[in-house]
């Protein structure tokens with residue numbers, strides 16, 4: 805089974821960007837960890853980051869017919885703004901885990917609302933890079 809992992813805007817700057825909130829690991833290091841856990845769990849993992857809403861939506865559309873079995877998505881700032889991304893996720897038939905490094909519910913009021921959560925299978929936030937690893941286990945549990 806192949807799991808698609810999408811990272812939204814500014815996550816390419818992980819490691820340098822507000823490390824006290826998002827941690828010191830780079831996106832490449834996080835991706836390697838997810839791929840490694842995937843190997844241990846018998847899952848193939850594909851990762852994609854974009855700073856562009858449309859590119860993320862195009863990748864989601866591709867996932868409908870490319871054999872993707874499940875999705876992890878950290879929509880980053882688009883979590884709080886994007887009806888279009890929400891609509892693209894609502895079109896999927898596979899389990900979707902919304903992931904955040906930080907606990908968005910304990911942060912500024914504008915981060916406490918997610919357009920994505922109502923159309924996700926579940927949400928994992930607040931565990932730094934471990935959020936992605938927990939999400940990978942969660943999506944596998946749902947698939948099993």
Ligand code: DQA
Nearest residue numbers: 878879880881904905906915
């Ligand atoms: C984030 C939280 C968002 O509010 C923020 O815009 C991000 C990262 C997180 O992983 O904690 O870019 O999604």
